[in-house]
Amino acid sequence: MNRFEQELKNNNLVCSECLKCNKIVWPPSDYCNKCFGDVTWRKISRNATLVEYSCKNGDCFCIAELEGQIRVIGTIQDKSDLKIGQSLILERCDYDGNEKFIFRAKRND
Ligand SMILES: [Zn+2]
Numbered sequence: 001m002n003r004f005e006q007e008l009k010n011n012n013l014v015c016s017e018c019l020k021c022n023k024i025v026w027p028p029s030d031y032c033n034k035c036f037g038d039v040t041w042r043k044i045s046r047n048a049t050l051v052e053y054s055c056k057n058g059d060c061f062c063i064a065e066l067e068g069q070i071r072v073i074g075t076i077q078d079k080s081d082l083k084i085g086q087s088l089i090l091e092r093c094d095y096d097g098n099e100k101f102i103f104r105a106k107r108n109d
Helices: 003-009
Strands: 014-018 039-043 047-056 059-066 070-076 087-095 099-105
Touching (some): 003 014
Antiparallel strands (some): 047 087
């Protein structure tokens, strides 16, 4: 398990950022995938944008974008009135051999 997966298990969402070129390294890694520089780990905002979704047999899967550049595949708990481009909140993340991201719709109220 790498650092990213360990943090996911604790419901923490982190990413690695290159110390040399200051780019987010995604998928997360101990080394930059561009310049092989060392990385630092930091928390990612749990606010996300809905990029795509599809519902089947009562389950909704989505692609969500975090920090305007990181895309993850997850599920959405609150399935009513989903719209591409709407705001989501990462409710929970976990790791059990697979990355798990559970989102819910953010209401504008
Ligand atoms: Zn780099």
